[in-house]
Amino acid sequence: MLALEKLKKAPDGKIDKNKPESQGISVFSHRHTGVLDVKKIFSRPKSLKDVPFHYCPGCGHSVIHRLVCEVIDELGIQDRTIGVPPAGCAVLAYNYFDLDMCEAPHGRAAAVATGIKRMLPDHVVFTYQGDGDIAAIGTAETIHAANRGERVTCIFVNNAVYGMTGGQMAPTTLPGQVTTTSPGGRKPLRDGNPLDLSAMLALAAGSVFIERTTVANPKGVNRTKKAIRKAFQAQLDDKGFSLVEVLSPCPTNWKMSPVDSITWVEETMSKIFPIQVIKDVA
């Protein structure tokens, strides 16, 4: 009855409808009546809209959306959270997050988030950005938001390619990785090296929590959720800039099966981008 214990029970034994239900299905006997209830305790988070995702099968974006929403629900901040989606495969994120959402031009999410947060300091503001968005065109905005210690949270989805535009080389593309614009594989002295933006951001005095995780396996998913929660908490505690970089499969542009994509994250990508807490002074 572990699942039952995890349920947020009100003193009268009834289920608190406002508490997030993310633990699975459980059957239990009502304490007072003895009647068997079937309670659905794994369902869509409240702050995730009930619409089908457009993401490819095996894509990490869907999982990461869900994790962000679970954290928002658990923190009880849906009604004061404002999200900033990117230009990238997650450009339509505002169709999925049941939150106030403000689009940003490609790469400028950290600046848009700064504008929102400065006007509404009691609100929670997060950006959701791909690696091209945050680590190429938006590098300056991101570094300076971190340096100013903006109390915003960035969800940085690193899939080592430009997904939306059809799999071109990204700043995070690995040496040797074949993309549509590095057809013979990325050559560092010609095409540059994978950029570790998270490590750069950790150097900024205004950043307080930066962790790299992955959603390529269940352990990683759990860890990602915890990291997202810590990052939001750092913002709620008014500490400074926080970011979670999530290594995320893009089977379509990697031209791999979803299963092979997972292996590639675990065995290849995470060698260059190690899963680790990069900074935690929150």
Add this chain to the structure above:
Amino acid sequence: MSAKTLMRGTHVLGEAAIRSGCRAYFGYPITPQNELPEYMASEFAKRSDGVFVQAESEIASINMVIGASATGARVMTSSSSPGVSLKQEGISYLAAMELPAVIVNMMRGGPGLGNIAPAQGDYFQATRGGGHGDYRVIVLSPAYGQEIADMTRQAVDQADKYRTPVMIRGDGMMGQMMEPVVFPEPIDPASLPVKEWALTGAKDRPSRIIRSLWLDPPKEEELNWRLMRKYEAITEEISDQEAYLCEDADIVIVAYGTAARIAKGAVHRVRSHGVKAGLYRPKTLWPFPGSLLASMSRDLDNIVVFEMSAGQMVEDVRLSVEGKCPVTFYGRPGGVVSTPEEISGVLTSVSAGKAKKSA
């Protein structure tokens, strides 16, 4: 009514913006407008409800404007020509997202890094949209200190009313000049109507989205036509000009901003020599106030367009006049400031039938 104050143009702009309920400023240093962000920084430091951020670039600052405006705040940014070029992507987004904002351009000599002298070479950029896509920006062109104060209030109000970016155009000369000004009464932002579209957190209401992406072409077309209807209404409602000594004029000089002040001096000079000259000064550059000029043009012998550029507004004048009267252009680009004597020479020779070539 507040008392008369002697103030430089950039400070007038800042003070008028604050009195108009503007509580957020995002900018990046560039000459000749630095006194404006400096003024905002020092004024907002004195109060608890003002937000000033010196951004890392003009790109960042216009995107901070997007974010702040999305929350419903009255918000301003300023720059000078090269910096305004960097803001253009963001301005296109503001127009598409139908977000209010005030953008100040204290124009300088260009193209490229150019120089910091007063110039008017950014007329096309401002009045044709400037960034990508089918959109327009309201462009206000003050010429006097008092007008800077009044137009700043107008800009902030029009931005909210039409949910559109509004640009105020000046130059370094206007920004530095000290002139007496009576400021509008201050507005308490809390007293302004609630913006039903603003992002404030989805509390006790459905969530809201501010976006510019419409992947379905008919939806994007719908946005475009909605914008066009809005621009038609703006053209009807706010086109504005000063027609000075135009009633009996044979020759009219069309000029805006600093150039118009020089032209006014020239009008006085040539009138004292018997040339019946008038000044037509667009106060809104977009919408271009061409209809009065068009109706006057039948009775004129000559129109002279004077710009501190190689000739940009002259196209709007010709489009308005439609050949009903000869239009001569005289311009000094690159930050050169003409004297009233120089311009009166132009008026005299054009009215005597010998059009003077641009220097």
